[in-house]
């Protein structure tokens with residue numbers, strides 16, 4: 447039986463340095479209706495725009511997908527999840543109907559992702575903060591008189607520390623398509639990569655499939671950012687104490703490997719008050735992620751609830767984006 451393999455990252459990066467990839471626009475002739483049409487350079491499956499017959503082209507990129515996750519969610523099921531998501535937001539029922547008329551039909555995509563594995567070894571230097579209390583004298587007003595009082599005040603004692611942590615990462619996923627924004631693509635995780643199956647084009651019929659447009663090297667840089675978040679948490683645990691500061695850290699990556707995979711995604715746009723918002727649904731888990739407009743009424747309610755005026759002002763200061771009603775914010779509702 448064919449299995450899903452990992453590929454050596456260093457070797458691949460070295461070989462990519464010596465290759466020149468050309469992005470050719472692909473002229474396709476439909477087998478069924480003989481119409482010719484073009485596909486974007488990075489698409490390798492799609493449908494004939496005239497008769498909807500599925501088409502598949504050759505790969506252009508040096509690295510081709512070797513495994514995929516099949517769709518677990520039909521278009522109808524995805525549509526129902528989206529309806530639930532948008533309905534759980536803020537629209538009044540009468541507006542909802544009108545809104546659905548402006549909602550594009552969901553399109554199914556197999557989009558490229560990189561997965562990365564690595565063992566890391568990180569040396570760090572920093573400071574450990576331990577809280578202790580000192581007794582201080584204060585003058586406080588008691589019954590209209592200045593009175594001396596002893597109070598306990600917290601202080602932090604900082605001690606320089608250094609050490610190392612080791613981590614092991616398996617299948618960090620990085621979206622490698624520009625069809626939907628990186629933020630949405632990334633927020634569709636987690637993907638259950640333990641059920642990846644070897645690449646087989648029979649799964650792709652009727653869907654749009656793409657090759658990567660974010661390179662293996664750039665993908666690894668983004669994976670390092672994700673690994674770094676975990677490494678920093680680990681360092682804080684290693685330092686211990688009540689507070690931690692990390693001043694330097696140096697990470698070495700060992701046994702790095704990658705896979706080029708295709709993940710199933712439903713995506714579309716909707717229009718609300720003349721603005722367009724993108725959303726996407728994880729075709730494996732049903733997680734819905736999308737840009738959503740903010741409702742001023744809802745903001746007023748949130749701000750009002752946050753302990754009156756002062757809290758509201760604080761909330762707006764901390765979240766200045768809510769003052770800009772045109773701003774799109776990515777929100778999740780788990781089905």
Ligand SMILES: [Zn+2]
Pocket residue numbers: 476477478479480481494495496497498499
């Ligand atoms: Zn055709």
